[in-house]
Amino acid sequence: MSSVLKTEKLCKSFSNGGVQQHVIKNLDLEIVKGDFTVIMGASGSGKSTLLYALSGMDKPTMGKILFNGEEIQDMSNDQLASFRRGNCGFVFQSIYLLENQTVLDNVLTGALIVQKNSPELVKKTKELLKKVGIKEELWNKYPNQLSGGEAQRVGIVRAIINNPTILFADEPTGQLNSASGKDVLDIFTEVHKNGQSIVMVTHDLKTALRGTRVLFLRDGNVVGEYRMKNYGEDDMKERRTGLQNFLDEMGW
């Protein structure tokens, strides 16, 4: 399996009142194509910071990030933006739909920066929306007219519309009730089954069960890794036990 994302001695620090706070410390990491990588850890362990650095939304303080072999850590903000267009999709905990745009326009705003407008693109958008359960009558609604689950599903469609190399997700079910959360996770599983590489941050066990690889982060570094086979309803008990044991071992 080929590596799509790799970090070498990655560091990220923040200055807080003149005091340097090292959030990521000399982190070496490799994400393989087709993997569903879940990053777990306690609050403040650097999960989100790592995700933003890996996706090119934030610059590391030191170290390298190789995306398909290309170094991205020294890119300017605009170069990083251009890099993100085709390579990264992002699903946020706070969903972050554009409040002033309709459902359809929210997705197309993401799509049209990469692809030229075409009937095929619009058709694909509508099909994806249908596929994640967003009915046609909702397409021209605004985000505040949607439920949290519906909004997050729109967010996922927006993230995957450009067929990104990696789909990043930061606590995608954090603001959803359990039923909506399950629907969203099912979509992630579905997307992954179609070959999409995913990197997801979560502190929720149920969410982590959907991954194929779980990395445990502590004090800015990966202190443990647990591998699982592809998600299936039938082996839930086995997956839960294995992951629970791993997390216990990590001091979760």
Place this chain on the structure above:
Amino acid sequence: MVIHMKILRLSLFNLRKNRREALAIVFLSLITVFLLGTAVTNILGMDNTYDECFRQTGSFMNSLEFDADVYRSLYRDILEEDFGIEETQKFDQLFGISVNVLYKSGEKVGYNIQIVTQESERKLEDFVMEDSLSDDEISELEHPIWLPMAVHLNGGFEPGDTFTMIIGGRDYPFTVAGIYNAGLGNESGFGYRLVISDRDYELLRNVFSEQVCLAFDTEERFDTDAYIDECEARSSENLSSNLSAHTYWSEKGNETNFVTLFMSLSAVLAGVTMAASVLLIRHKISNDIEDQMQQIGVLEALGYRSNEISCSYIFEYVITTGIGSVLGIIAACAFSPVMDSFVGGLMGRVIHRFPEVIKIIAVAALVVAVTTLFALLKARHIKKFPPVVAFRKGIKTHSFRKNFFPLEKTGNSINVRLAFKSFFRNIMTNIGTGLCIVLAGTAMMFAVAGWDFFKDSDALLHCLGIEIADERIQPLDGVDAYELADELLAFPGVRKTMVTYNIEHVSVVGNRSETFAMVYEDFSETENIFVSEGRLPEHDNEVAISLKRHNTDGLNVGDSITLEGDGTRKSYVITGIVPAMGNNGMNIYMTDEAFLRCNPNARPNVVEVFLEEGVDRAEFERQITGVYGASAQDAAEADSQGCTLEDRIRSTADAQMATLISRYGVTDIDYAIVIGDQVITGRSSGFVIKEMNSFLELSKTQLEPIANMFKVFCGAGAIFVSIVVAAILAIIAASNIRRQRKDLGIMKSMGYTSKDLMKQLALSMLPTTVVSSAISIVIGSIVYKLFWVVGFGCVNNPNLPIMIITAILLVVFCYIVTYLAAGKIKQVSVTELMTE
């Protein structure tokens, strides 16, 4: 009290957070208070300032100037007996129209001048010296001259400099002995009063027209028309063209008109800035409320009343406009000497006064009060948002808006599409922004149109409504003006000659305002007289009137008007309206046949000469002198220093003849002088020309400083408005970025670059700036035309292509400023934008 302190802290926190916008509002307030304070104090204080300057000269308030040959002692008696004037001073003066004066720079300019001796000057006023040579130095001067302050300010003459008048191609050099503060005789229209020695006065008596002056004081404006009527009734003489009244009120009007005009324009600029600031603050409060809606909800939930939260916004603007106003007060006071110098330059006087701090503070307080009021009206909207509504980010987010420009139909550029979506989404905000730009844009269009007009310093000449001949030649009585015109036409370099009458006064029956008749045989040959309505007169029962008379008297084309000339009343039909600035805009245009109907005894007495392009006027005058001899005035003064005895005798005889002709109206002289066996004979037929002057030069002298001042003012105004527009747009852009920062962050996360987003922001302003600029052209044109019609009685259409180019530049400027102001996006990372 504690709550208010907390609210104040909240305001200060917001100010620190949005430092740039706060600074921009401080700047706009500073400019508003500075301009408005300066304008208001100058406009309100103009009367006192002028009165103080005038009082210090100790001048009489009125001076009636009679042509010496028509003056009767009866006229003084009438003043004392019929008009109750107790003290009258009588003195003589010389008067010259469009006398060429050599500036220090070598430039030749035309001045109307009055010349008096020191004794006469002291009869009129105190002869207060501002600067002068010492008595010893003055006593050594051969030809000393004392200049009024206006000539010093305009021409830059200092004591000790040479002041040269050129008459009939001959130089009359004087040495400036001093600069004095003149009450009357300190402006170009009525003429500058120059004081010279008795000896020089005697010498120049033969060169200039002589006048007898009566100076006296009155409480109210002196009724010259009633006085002339009375004098004419009792003396049976026509005085209207032989008497000019020069009063404190007329001089004050002439000197302060342009100061008031400039200050009014400054006040308009200040008004534009203030209106823009107010609209901007409303826009910003609206954005802030929307942006901080959830925070408002939290504060309300914590028990803060909506009034108290509104106060936090109001405090913000009270603080910023307060600081700006204080700085504006300081600037207005600090620049007061500069403004005094500017105003003094326009008035032709030196102004010494303290800044009117109280008035400026009152203006500043007004600015803060108005701003606070508008901020209060907008901030009260918080009442509409109880905590629960505020938590949900207000009603706005729950409205079901129309989706303009759906992305499904995006063409080539997503950025353009998103920009236009944004424009329609914020339509109300954009209307507010558009109003700001329309206000500023109108001021800019006006300034640019003005600058474009005044960049040609001769442009004002075309608004005079008077023919501007290169040379205006008055032949001696008895000389046929038409024959002379034909002869002059044969001179090389002469393009055209026209015969007319010396500017004649006629009266409009039922209206006492002074009226000047512009008389030509055929108006199709005139070059500087145009109608804005109707046509120029062609027949003896037709006249055209000036636009000012049309506006003030309500006379229209087709109406009748009765004119009285030399005691004869005739009715005429008005055929046209002529925009005219000249002669205070009170002209009547008529053919010579029409003129003769009400002035049956008049004879044409002026030949106007129009030279070809590039022909030197001085050279032409030399040619004229070579053929016709010097003008009678000039010859009368010429040196009697020929080479031979015969030359000297002829010269002296010519001078004596010229004196008789020019001063006593003698028309024909023969002489024979016997010296030993030699007889020297001569006759006056060699003298043809009584007087030569250039109306063109005089007009240029009077109009050029005004044109230059306007040009500078308009240029500075355009730059100033650009700065205001830039400040407005920078604030709007910053405010929009803050309001949309989350959306911008989301878009950055999707891969939109900072440049994409900057372009979107700039493009989203584009429809507003395009529409506003187009509206500015229309309103700017109307305001510009009104300015000329109402202010000067002439029609001056703005240069439309220039205005269109300005509008395009304004749009481009707005785009660039917004784009650059949006550069703030670059400094903010995606995560910061989303989670700030």
